Amino acid sequence: MHSAGRFRHDPELLREFPQLAVATLAVDGVTGTADVSASTAPFLQRAAARLAERPESEFPEIAAWRRAFSQMGLKPTQYRCASEALLRRYRLSGELPAIHPLVDVCNAVSLAYAIPIAVFDLDRVQGDLIVTHAAGDETYLSFSGEVEAPDPREVVFRDDAGNAHARRWTNRQSALSAIRPDTRRVLIVSEALHAAAAADIELLRDDLADAIARHWGRGGR
Template identity: 35%
Template sequence: MQPVTPHIDSAIAAIAPGFRALSISVDAAPILHPEVAEQAQQRACSALLAGEPAWADVHLAAWAEVFRRFGAKPQRTPCSAEALRKRALRDGSLPSIDPLVDLYNAVSVQFAIPVGGENLAAYAGTPRLMVADGSETFDTMKDGAPAHESPDAGEVIWRDDLGVTCRRWNWRQGVRTRLDAEAQRMWFILESLPEMPLEALHAAGDQLVAGLLAMMPGARTETVLVGTVAR
């Protein structure tokens, strides 16, 4: 298996100094134990209610500041981890979407870290984190129907050769590369700032990998650290 090493544009360093992420590539196997996701969500909500981890608020505040630097309004469009944690605190639980999505959402909530999951087979070229010029195309849904829009110029986006795959860094995922239980090749990205200890980033990655292997015995995974900090 060839692991995914996403390209991080040099402009990102000025917006988020010390940004680092774990890129996890997966060759899937049949999902034999979907209950792993529910168990992970229960652990995540228990940790959240206990006020864990201790650095969570500082990490999410740092993400809010990063969003402001590229023109986003985090009160309206927060990073994915903050949105999930607020929903879990409000409802006392996490929504069930799909075993794979439920699993990586649980890791996101437990570790206060944005986590994305993508169907790698739908990707064209290497994932790239970059600043948009505003001409790119993003596929989404509006009023229940497929739609296309463009990011704002200066907005941080994930994209591939065909277009934007996630807007406002990790706020909203596109439809084309969305992950579900039918995917055979998967890519996960766990994104952190220096306010999250590096060992916690690796612990989050280890927990996601352990959950994937428990859910899909026989799956294969490869993990790559990207960013400015080496292990």
Template identity: 35%
Template sequence: MTLTLTVSDEVRALVPGFTHLAIEARGLVNGPSDEASSALLDEAARRLAERLDGRTPDQDPHVAAWRAAYTAFGAKPSRTRNSAEALARRALADGGLPRINRLVDAYNAISVAHLIPVGGEDLDRIEGAMRLVRATGEEEFTTVAGGEETVEHPEPGEIVWCDARGVTCRRWNWRQGPRTRIDDGTTDALFLLESLAPMTRGELLAAGDELARALERVSPGARITVRDPE
């Protein structure tokens, strides 16, 4: 069954021009990071350094657009950075990008190379449709703090991704909850690429195509479908 994704009118009114691209991948075989997934991350870090050419990630126009979007719904972009900026900063720092597992490495590499937020969800753990909404503050977000599971609530007006059970990602694309996270046992997954102007539609599609190829590289034989909302 194809997962339904919706973006609320409130979000579209607050941040006009937002668009996304979804990739469904089924029959995946995940596992610990390996030579292939590590190579994707190394190449992404090289491409990022070339793109920035000495600038900091927040000076990139697409990252700057995400910072403005965060400010629009009341978040502080220097304290809660969007996932693309946070990964880019790690890529440029000593130690570089973390190695998580083959699938996460693949989508993190695309995020860094294209400076675009990319998320991954285990399809078997999503309940009902996924919606991008402005939170009421009553929604539940299950996370882990101090090694123990805990429930938080988003701020009223905060932009969140949620399913029928609760919030799956807070502050748009800042922090994913562990409930739907991709792990070594994931076989079916949804990957979400999110963009704002000045990123063009062609650039978004190019990033999606590259992610599809990366998934095929780290998990040969997977059935991959690119879902273009337009």
């Protein structure tokens, strides 16, 4: 995504999911050396407190994504949204693996809000990035190094070069635009579908922006 690149959702998808609430942050000057443990701790504590009351499958944020996955013809317990997968892992292990400081912050906030957060290396995105139904001829690079073709009508994050930067909407990101030690420019996308999504996504964005500002400066919308 060059300076002229845009991020948007296909109007057809918005008609299918009119309750969708979205927040974005663009951050320049990212580094991989920050110690974010003090920033992530409060969010992990919030997630742990929620999980102590009920399993993640009963969270309204997760239930809404499960309904969306069913609406898309996917089995929700086979394909989980990113925040459900994180919560499940955190509930079972009691910790999150350190990946990259920025990703660690995003994952902690995602856990606290139970809302999926995707992070893309903008220098790996060609032109515009749109969340849309796949044509079926897109290219997806898995973390194992395999190249996959999304199913026709599957919801993907597609750029102008036909790269699918995420499959099954909020299920799995591509290795192509994953954050690396040398990543400098990122786009962060949060998406929610539950009843309080519009309000919660703004609170999430503010919390995330504040945490990021402590380490890398304040990003733009």
